[in-house]
Amino acid sequence: QQQVKQSPQSLIVQKGGIPIINCAYENTAFDYFPWYQQFPGKGPALLIAIRPDVSEKKEGRFTISFNKSAKQFSLHIMDSQPGDSATYFCAATESSGGSYIPTFGRGTSLIVHP
Amino acid sequence: NAGVTQTPKFQVLKTGQSMTLQCAQDMNHEYMSWYRQDPGMGLRLIHYSVGAGITDQGEVPNGYNVSRSTTEDFPLRLLSAAPSQTSVYFCASSGAGWKRTDTQYFGPGTRLTVL
Numbered sequence: 001q002q003q004v005k006q007s008p009q010s011l012i013v014q015k016g017g018i019p020i021i022n023c024a025y026e027n028t029a030f031d032y033f034p035w036y037q038q039f040p041g042k043g044p045a046l047l048i049a050i051r052p053d054v055s056e057k058k059e060g061r062f063t064i065s066f067n068k069s070a071k072q073f074s075l076h077i078m079d080s081q082p083g084d085s086a087t088y089f090c091a092a093t094e095s096s097g098g099s100y101i102p103t104f105g106r107g108t109s110l111i112v113h114p
Numbered sequence: 115n116a117g118v119t120q121t122p123k124f125q126v127l128k129t130g131q132s133m134t135l136q137c138a139q140d141m142n143h144e145y146m147s148w149y150r151q152d153p154g155m156g157l158r159l160i161h162y163s164v165g166a167g168i169t170d171q172g173e174v175p176n177g178y179n180v181s182r183s184t185t186e187d188f189p190l191r192l193l194s195a196a197p198s199q200t201s202v203y204f205c206a207s208s209g210a211g212w213k214r215t216d217t218q219y220f221g222p223g224t225r226l227t228v229l
Contacts, residue, residue, distance in 0.1 A: 009154065032216050043118075043204050043220030044157070089156060093216060100145060100208060101172075102218060106156035 003027055004092050006105025013080055014113050021075045021108045023090035028071070030092035034102065035064065035075050038087045047088070080112045115140050118221035120205050126227045127195040135190040135224050137205030143219070144210035146188040150174065150201040157204065163188055164210065195228045
């Protein structure tokens, strides 16, 4: 059972475009929602994260939008650049569960053309 | 700090061979975990540990063993390699308790091919 569903699986945009990656979750106990960025040949690294007490968080060109009632959250990349080409994973964690092990979406491969 | 280190970076095995993937972290993190990454499948949890001497199974544990004798090290053992275990393996760590970090810190990965 896939607890965090991520879409689309792949995404191609032109430089300057605004790619949007969406995630939906089932477990209402999730209370931490990070996004990880992975470049080819590297391990994933935290990009930005949000908690359910806010509806939006911005860090530079990256924005998370969070809809608690719909159990959905999304990543927007403003003014995308070729250097943003990477695989993006959303995740969700239940802090009270004790293990703090996140559940990951299946990833979105983003290509930004010059 | 070196963060999370993994060795080897690449490995080729024959079916039936055994090997150990090494993982070490120098951040004094309690939590460590192993993931495998396959195309279209994302990151799937194999095993994890919430502290020295404590391990538990993740989503895809079959064919893998782990142990956690120290806080720093969390090796992953393939008992009898199969072609289905061809994948990229990532180790990750995070802090707990008063050192808690919600962020997972990933190693650079080990690319394993089983022939």
